[in-house]
Amino acid sequence: MENFELTNAQREYFGLEPIDGVWERVQWRDTSYIFFDGDTIRKIIHYDPHPNFHTGYIERDYDLQTENRELIKPKTAKGKPKKVTASNILAFKPINVSFSWQHRDIRVKCEANEIVIAKTYPDELRFDNDAKIDSFEKLEAWVKDFIANVPENYFEKLQAIKNAPKLKKNTSYKRGDIFSYQSGKGKFCFGQVLLDLWKVSNCGKFPEEKILSKIGSVRLFGNPLIVRGFNFVSATPEADGAALSQSGSSGGFYSIDYMIYENICPVVGHSKIEEKDMLFPMILCAKSEETEDIIFQWGFIEKKIDITPLIPLIERSKYEIRYVGSISYHSAIIAPKDDGFHMINDLNHPDNRELKEEVFKIMGVALDITYNQFAEKENELTIGQIFERLQ
16 A cells, blocks of 8 residues: 555544645655645645654644745744744644554544544554554554444534543542543543552651652652552443442552543542552562562562562563562553453462462461451551551
């Protein structure tokens, strides 16, 4: 297939402006087409060759005034004219909608409010090489499949997205807030904030030497959290409290607040976190690169253990022991699988079941011990005591 290009009929499904018959298509080198309506730039189609990620396709709508199609007029009085080149055009924020296929990922976004209209999802690709969109043929197939499977009243929903105001950032959230996120086309999942580790590390009521508080000092793109995901999928982003409570959840995991703060995962409800709801990740980690001491860490519980007899099992299972400050965070919220929500290095992950059993044998505790029972045994804070300190 030669260079892919959306048709006007396909553009309608993504909210892009159709190419008007009076526009003039001007080729810019071998990578771009610029569409002029008189001296006004209305659209650009740009092909982005990349040696590692194959060819990309970008289509954006614009309303850029030019001087004789040679210079782009500045948007402000202090601005300076820029030559009409593909790179200079792409440096301007588009209007309407942008469609991009880059690095094998597709994203269609309404520029006015930054709402994503369509995109590829990991569960669609299934991490299968044959499913990865790495050619124009596969891009064409994805577009056709998307159009063939749009729901009824799709265009009404599309217009509502284009007319929606820009979402405000969530400058505040609290323990117990329920958020939604899209994990596939027409597929919404839900999670809940269990613990704000920034508050844990900054309230002055917890021992500074705890690994948990040190994790809490890692800022990354935002404040670290412990969240849980519900084993519930919906066709809408609205939270159904009864359905969520009945669905149950599994696996608390470390995340960051970026997705919630930016309203990519908007808060859609709230329910009080009871002690039984608190799910701490359970991991093996090291205090630093300078020590070979391995720590079993489950929430605020730390226990030094000798993993020498477990080394063959750890190597066989490819379990990664991380250092403090490099615990596995998720910059995005992960979707539930058949086994629920778990970090890959959480001993509660189904792939780590055998290792968890052996670790508990070494520590001499029952496999079904509760967090509070273990905390009392190790003279650590129970979940209730942790919550009390955060009041």
